[in-house]
Amino acid sequence: GAGVSQSPSNKVTEKGKDVELRCDPISGHTALYWYRQSLGQGLEFLIYFQGNSAPDKSGLPSDRFSAERTGGSVSTLTIQRTQQEDSAVYLCASSLGGRKGLFFGSGTQLSVL
Amino acid sequence: GQQVMQIPQYQHVQEGEDFTTYCNSSTTLSNIQWYKQRPGGHPVFLIQLVKSGEVKKQKRLTFQFGEAKKNSSLHITATQTTDVGTYFCRATNAGKSTFGDGTTLTVKP
Structure with missing residues (x-):
């Protein structure tokens, strides 16, 4: 597609x-x-995938959060047993490589009631 | 670990005034990127600086990378209402990248 x-x-x-x-x-x-x-805050890093390398999971806030990237393309972020503090916009970005600019998607607004 | 400080946190200007945001790192950087996020939108990549002392321009925006590659600035000349938003720097050192907390610019027409 044209964008993320x-x-x-x-x-x-x-x-x-x-x-x-x-x-x-x-x-x-x-x-x-x-x-x-x-809302009104900065960008909190969660996880980074680069090619076939092991992902950098250092930003995941707890073991309730996990992500995978299948076939080097589509990625899924899973949050188990959601809590109210998980409410936020989750942004995905992709780039040509680790040293290139990031192109962001429009995000998923998650609301946990 | 790497620390990135972005100042100011907020800036309110009258339309036509200039605006500058600064990004300062505690370590020498391999590159720095700048992004703009409009209210309600997602961050949009503006530019990447790599070389010591590098200066790049995009219309009314001027980006600088310090000689020591520890700081950078984004300057907007004669702000317009379309410039409103939050400007983030993203600093990279030793393969690790960190976003600054952003500078939110509001422009009074």
């Missing part, structure tokens, strides 16, 4: 439920990132 695509754009869930967020990066981009942004 994220789905769903909005997700409302109940506390304790699991959610899956999807990211379709720009074709040919080897690097894929997940960030979290709370």
Whole structure:
């Protein structure tokens, strides 16, 4: 596609439920990132995939968070047993490599009730 | 670990005034990138600086990378209402990248 695509754009869930967020990066981009942004706040790094290398998971806030990237393309961020503090916009970005500019998707607004 | 400080946190200007945001690192950087996020939008990549003392221009925006590669600035000449948003720097050192907390610019027409 022309840009990074994220789905769903909005997700409302109940506390304790699991959610899956999807990211379709720009074709040919080897690097894929997940960030979290709370209202009016900065960009909190979650996880980084680069090619076939082991992902950098250093930003995942707890073991309830996990992500995978299948076939070097689509990525899914999974949050288990969601908590109210997980409410935020989850942004995915892709780039041509670790030293190139990031291109962000429009994000998924997650609301945990 | 790497620390990136971005100042100011907020800047309110009258339309037509200039604006500058600064990004300072505690370590020497391999590159620095700048992004703009409009209200309600997602960050958009503006530019990457790599060389010591590098200066790049995009219309009314001027980007500089310090001689020591520890700081950078984004300057907007004669701000317009379309410039509103939050400007983030992203600093890279030894393969690790960190976003600054951003400078939020508001422009009064």
